[in-house]
Amino acid sequence: MGYIPELIDHVLKKGMEGISTREGGIFLVDRDKQELNLRLVFGKRDEKSARGYRLKLGEGIAGRAVSEDRHIVLHEVQEKSFFNYAAGTGEERSILCVPLKLSAKLVGVGYLSTERFHNFAEEEITSWTSAGEIAAQLLILEDIYEGRGDNSDADYINRTRSDLLMLVTHEIRAPLTVIKEGISLICDGVITDKLWEGRKLSFLEAIRHEIDRLSRLIQNLAALARMDLGKTDLIINPVSLTALLDDVAELMSPLAKKRHILIVKDVPLTLPDVPADRDKLMQVIVNLLNNAIKFTPQDGRIIIKAGMEQDSIKICIEDNGMGIQREELPRIFNKLYSLNTSTTRSSDGMGLGLYIAKAIIDSHGGKIWAESEIGKGSKLFFTLPQRVGLLHKIHEEENPCSR
Amino acid sequence: MKKKILVVDDEAHIIKIVKARLEANNYEVLTAYDGLSGIDKAVKFKPDLILLDLMMPVMDGYEACRRLKADPDTKGIPVLVFSATSQPNVIEKATQAGAADFIEKPFDGDVLIYEIDMIVNRRKGGEKEDTGNR
Numbered sequence A: 001m002g003y004i005p006e007l008i009d010h011v012l013k014k015g016m017e018g019i020s021t022r023e024g025g026i027f028l029v030d031r032d033k034q035e036l037n038l039r040l041v042f043g044k045r046d047e048k049s050a051r052g053y054r055l056k057l058g059e060g061i062a063g064r065a066v067s068e069d070r071h072i073v074l075h076e077v078q079e080k081s082f083f084n085y086a087a088g089t090g091e092e093r094s095i096l097c098v099p100l101k102l103s104a105k106l107v108g109v110g111y112l113s114t115e116r117f118h119n120f121a122e123e124e125i126t127s128w129t130s131a132g133e134i135a136a137q138l139l140i141l142e143d144i145y146e147g148r149g150d151n152s153d154a155d156y157i158n159r160t161r162s163d164l165l166m167l168v169t170h171e172i173r174a175p176l177t178v179i180k181e182g183i184s185l186i187c188d189g190v191i192t193d194k195l196w197e198g199r200k201l202s203f204l205e206a207i208r209h210e211i212d213r214l215s216r217l218i219q220n221l222a223a224l225a226r227m228d229l230g231k232t233d234l235i236i237n238p239v240s241l242t243a244l245l246d247d248v249a250e251l252m253s254p255l256a257k258k259r260h261i262l263i264v265k266d267v268p269l270t271l272p273d274v275p276a277d278r279d280k281l282m283q284v285i286v287n288l289l290n291n292a293i294k295f296t297p298q299d300g301r302i303i304i305k306a307g308m309e310q311d312s313i314k315i316c317i318e319d320n321g322m323g324i325q326r327e328e329l330p331r332i333f334n335k336l337y338s339l340n341t342s343t344t345r346s347s348d349g350m351g352l353g354l355y356i357a358k359a360i361i362d363s364h365g366g367k368i369w370a371e372s373e374i375g376k377g378s379k380l381f382f383t384l385p386q387r388v389g390l391l392h393k394i395h396e397e398e399n400p401c402s403r
Numbered sequence B: 001m002k003k004k005i006l007v008v009d010d011e012a013h014i015i016k017i018v019k020a021r022l023e024a025n026n027y028e029v030l031t032a033y034d035g036l037s038g039i040d041k042a043v044k045f046k047p048d049l050i051l052l053d054l055m056m057p058v059m060d061g062y063e064a065c066r067r068l069k070a071d072p073d074t075k076g077i078p079v080l081v082f083s084a085t086s087q088p089n090v091i092e093k094a095t096q097a098g099a100a101d102f103i104e105k106p107f108d109g110d111v112l113i114y115e116i117d118m119i120v121n122r123r124k125g126g127e128k129e130d131t132g133n134r
Helices: A004-015 A060-067 A122-145 A151-187 A194-228 A241-258 A278-294 A326-331 A335-342 A353-363 A388-393 B012-024 B035-045 B061-070 B090-096 B109-123
Strands: A023-030 A035-043 A054-056 A072-075 A094-102 A105-114 A237-239 A262-266 A274-276 A301-309 A312-319 A367-373 A377-385 B003-008 B027-032 B049-052 B079-083 B101-104
Touching (some): A035 A060, A054 A060, A060 A072, A060 A105, A151 B012, A151 B109, A194 A278, A278 A312, A278 A353, A278 A377, A326 A367, B003 B035, B035 B061, B049 B109, B061 B090, B079 B109, B101 B109
Parallel strands (some): A262 A301, B049 B079
Antiparallel strands (some): A023 A035, A094 A105, A237 A274
């Protein structure tokens, strides 16, 4: 498990992007002792002396973030003694503490402090929370491999691992059932007379659909494997979003048609090219559309919008499906979130799509988020920075439309 | 008269191919897309057998099976569970919920028909059913 510390480092850096941090760290909850154990520190403090620091639940801001189960932001911090260790040497001005949860269970606290006043934005809090949760999961995983940690966490990780395996198995078996049976119905002469002619074609269509579903699953699993290894090998070229959105909408239209869902595009032809990895970007849009189709009822509609906003291109995929609970919104891009909800049921695709979309958009320096109203539908947005300088530098050596 | 099979599965394509296989073997097929509407149809149409998926929205197969077995109107209808799940104790859980047997997805069409014939005929006192294309 030698790559875990590197992976944690990578994840946390992503999670505090844009914040000029003085110090940060991750506490894990020790249930036996009802304490928080400081497991990871980075920044100005001497890490060796800080690791292993313990706080009672409810003690300090870190302890309060756990006992009150909410994030806490402190501004203009002066009093050293006020907030105890997490985090305090008297030089901080703003502090953020967020409770970290895995599968709705509180497992720790992530904190960040800044030397100058910093007004933590909602997005920054969300992003630090997701990074902290991934880091906490990795720390727990590391404990298990090294024989530390309490058993309930070990159970949790084992459960997550077997959940993932079970989910993947299910997601392979279900389409295989259709492919195998569909083919034997046609080949074994079960369907012979004229009456069945029309149905033969519909079986072939079903088989094609299920093969596409398997391909999407495999793409997502491959992307997940790459991300777990921390590799982000982007092949950047100027990409025309207008063309790309056309391609994706066409690709997804059989699936949408099958459910009588209308896909409407509201994309200006004048949209400038954006420097991006075309294949990966395509995967993002496919995943978002797939998600929208999954949660839109029959006869629903999906609107794809794109436009310039300052120096970025902003894309919105809007559906009129069931919507997402407000408190769930920041968590839908979380791998564990998807896993835990899709064990109850994912009818098409295994729910990793949004997590992967976020990772790809992050690696492009963009942002991804969701807005929703229950019963009215959801809007998933992402932005891509339009760095003109980069565009000029990359000459069209390679065919930018290569797939 | 043709025997009636109620197929309950949330995946339309699976319903489509199972329906074709059953109809080719001289069964009449009713369908439902979740556990709850499966129960409704079972009460309404009294099928000779229910082919029941496990992982479904609204109400999963285990719960549907338990309710079918708790209702005097439907408890006599044999339930054959078929699922793509790989939960270790799935057969035990399905049996506990009252299922007559379990078939794993992907299945062999002939095996599915064999199982269904067996259960349906056993219930009707072992009379031989015309299974058409088998």
